Amino acid sequence: MRQRLLWKLCGIVATGGIALVVSTSLLEKWAERQMSVIAPHHQHTLASWGETAEALYREGDDAALADWLDALQAQENTWAAVVTSSVTPVAGGTLSEQFREGYRLGRLIEWPIHLYFPDNPIMDITFEGGHRHFLITLPQRMRPGSHLRSVIWLVNGVIPLLTLLAIGWLLYRHISGPLRYLRDATQAISDGQPHPSPSTMPRDDELGELMLRFDGMASKTQATIAAQRQLLADLSHEIRAPLTRLGLAIEHMKAGASSPSSVARLEQESQQMRQLVNDALTLAWLSHETPVLGTDTFDLVDLLDALLDDARFEYPDHRWSVSLPESALLYHSSQRALGQALENLLRNACHYSLATSPPPTVTLSLTPQPRGYRLTLRDNGPGVEASQLPHLFTPFYRTADARQRRPEGTGLGLALALRHIHAVRGNIVTRNHPEGGLEHLITLPRDAAQQGIDLPAHDQL
Structure with a gap:
C-alpha cells in the first residue's frame, strides 16, 4: 500500500483545478469574441446610412448631404462625415495595389470591437471605387459588450463554484461508500445482527484495506459472540444432569437414607461438574484468544x-x-x-x-x-x-x-x-x-x- 488514496485524491483535485483554469480561460475568450461584434441589425443600419450618404454624394447635392449628416449627428449624438482618401507618396514613392485595395480610414462594420477601449471606434463604409468614405463614430447604443462585466463575473465566479462543487461531490462519492458500509456494519453489530457484506469489490487503497480489516474484525467478533452463546447453551444443558443427580443424592441424605454410596455419588457428581466447568472455561479461552x-x-x-x-x-x-x-x-x-x-x-x-x-x-x-x-x-x-x-x-x-x-x-x-x-x-x-x-x-x-x-x-x- 503506497498511499493510493492520497494519489487518487490529488488526481481528482489536480484534474479539477486544471479543468477549472482551462474552462474559465476558454469561456472568457469565447464570451469576449461573441460580445465584441456589432449586432447584425446595427450592422444593417450602418450599411444603410453608408448607402444613403453615397447616394446623396453622387447626386452632387452637397447641401442635402450636409443637412442629412447634421440630422444624423444630432439624432445619434455622434460624429459623421463623408471624406476622400487621398494618400500622396513623397520622395518618388508609389502606392502598391494591395495598399490601395486594403486602405481604410476606419473599421469595417464586420470587425470585432476592442471592448476595453473607452472611446467608441470610427466605422468606415467605403463608397464604390474606394476613394470616398462615410465615416461615423459608432453610436453608444450600438456599442457591443454592454453585458461583458456580468458575463465575466459569471465565468469567473459561477463556473469556478460549480467546478469546486463537482470536485467536492467526486471526493464525497469516493469516500462516502466505505464510510456508509462502516456505519451500517457498526449499527448491525450493535443490534446483534449479521453485518452486511460490501456491495462492491474492495478498493485497492487505504479505505479498501480498512473495509477488509473491519470486515475481518466484525466477522471474528460475531463468531466469538455466537460461539459464546452456543458454549453457554451447551454448558447449561450438560450441567443440568449432574445437578439433578446431586439434588437427588442430597434429598436421600436429608431423608435419612445416607450411605457410603450416596457420599460417593456426591463426590463423583461434584468432581464431574468441576471438570466440566474447568474444561469449558479453558475451551472458551482457547477458542477466542491467541495464546502467546x-x-x-x-x-x-x-x-x-x-x-x-x-x-x-x-x-x-x-x-x-x-x-x-x-x-x-x-x-x-x-x-x-x-x-x-x-x-x-x-x-x-x-x-x-x-x-x-x-x-x-x-x-x-x-x-x-x-x-x-x-x-x-x-x-x-x-x-x-x-x-x-x-x-x-x-x-x-x-x-x-x-x-x-x-x-x-x-x-x-x-x-x-x-x-x-x-x-x-x-x-x-x-x-x-x-x-x-x-x-x-x-x-x-x-x-x-x-x-x-x-x-x-x-x-x-
Missing part, C-alpha cells in the same frame, strides 16, 4: 515417553506399538499445552480400544518432516461413522456409543486437544483407518515462532 507461545524448548520424545508411562500404568492390559526417534526437539512451543492435548488423545484411544475382541492395541509413531514432525496415533476400536467425523472436535459433541460407554464424559476432551494443538501452530487430521480403528495425524512445527504447518482442517479427510 512460550520459550519452551523440549524433546517431544521425552514428553511422549512420560505420557506413555502414565498410560501403561492406567491401562495395563493394552498392547502398545510405539515407534519413536531418538530425539525430536521443539522450539518456542508450550510443553504444557501439547502435553494436555496428547494426554487427552491417548486416553481417548485407550478407552475406545477396550471394546475390541483382540487385545486392545494402541499404535503410536513419530516421523520427522521437512519443517517439523508428524505424530500418528491409532487405536483398534470400532471407529466412528463417516458422517460423525466432522463433528468429533465440536465442543460437547458425543456419539451415541460414547454416551453409553462413558456417561461421565463431557465431550470436551477432543475439542480441548484441537485448541491446544492449534495454539502451538500444529494441526490434526482424524479419519477411520482402513484396517479399523480411529487414527489421528498430528503435525507439529519444529519452531512454532517462525512458521506454521499448512494442512487441511481436521474434518477434511
Whole structure:
C-alpha cells in the first residue's frame, strides 16, 4: 500500500483545478469574441446610412448631404462625415495595389470591437471605387459588450463554484461508500445482527484495506459472540444432569437414607461438574484468544515417553506399538499445552480400544518432516461413522456409543486437544483407518515462532 488514496485524491483535485483554469480561460475568450461584434441589425443600419450618404454624394447635392449628416449627428449624438482618401507618396514613392485595395480610414462594420477601449471606434463604409468614405463614430447604443462585466463575473465566479462543487461531490462519492458500509456494519453489530457484506469489490487503497480489516474484525467478533452463546447453551444443558443427580443424592441424605454410596455419588457428581466447568472455561479461552507461545524448548520424545508411562500404568492390559526417534526437539512451543492435548488423545484411544475382541492395541509413531514432525496415533476400536467425523472436535459433541460407554464424559476432551494443538501452530487430521480403528495425524512445527504447518482442517479427510 503506497498511499493510493492520497494519489487518487490529488488526481481528482489536480484534474479539477486544471479543468477549472482551462474552462474559465476558454469561456472568457469565447464570451469576449461573441460580445465584441456589432449586432447584425446595427450592422444593417450602418450599411444603410453608408448607402444613403453615397447616394446623396453622387447626386452632387452637397447641401442635402450636409443637412442629412447634421440630422444624423444630432439624432445619434455622434460624429459623421463623408471624406476622400487621398494618400500622396513623397520622395518618388508609389502606392502598391494591395495598399490601395486594403486602405481604410476606419473599421469595417464586420470587425470585432476592442471592448476595453473607452472611446467608441470610427466605422468606415467605403463608397464604390474606394476613394470616398462615410465615416461615423459608432453610436453608444450600438456599442457591443454592454453585458461583458456580468458575463465575466459569471465565468469567473459561477463556473469556478460549480467546478469546486463537482470536485467536492467526486471526493464525497469516493469516500462516502466505505464510510456508509462502516456505519451500517457498526449499527448491525450493535443490534446483534449479521453485518452486511460490501456491495462492491474492495478498493485497492487505504479505505479498501480498512473495509477488509473491519470486515475481518466484525466477522471474528460475531463468531466469538455466537460461539459464546452456543458454549453457554451447551454448558447449561450438560450441567443440568449432574445437578439433578446431586439434588437427588442430597434429598436421600436429608431423608435419612445416607450411605457410603450416596457420599460417593456426591463426590463423583461434584468432581464431574468441576471438570466440566474447568474444561469449558479453558475451551472458551482457547477458542477466542491467541495464546502467546512460550520459550519452551523440549524433546517431544521425552514428553511422549512420560505420557506413555502414565498410560501403561492406567491401562495395563493394552498392547502398545510405539515407534519413536531418538530425539525430536521443539522450539518456542508450550510443553504444557501439547502435553494436555496428547494426554487427552491417548486416553481417548485407550478407552475406545477396550471394546475390541483382540487385545486392545494402541499404535503410536513419530516421523520427522521437512519443517517439523508428524505424530500418528491409532487405536483398534470400532471407529466412528463417516458422517460423525466432522463433528468429533465440536465442543460437547458425543456419539451415541460414547454416551453409553462413558456417561461421565463431557465431550470436551477432543475439542480441548484441537485448541491446544492449534495454539502451538500444529494441526490434526482424524479419519477411520482402513484396517479399523480411529487414527489421528498430528503435525507439529519444529519452531512454532517462525512458521506454521499448512494442512487441511481436521474434518477434511
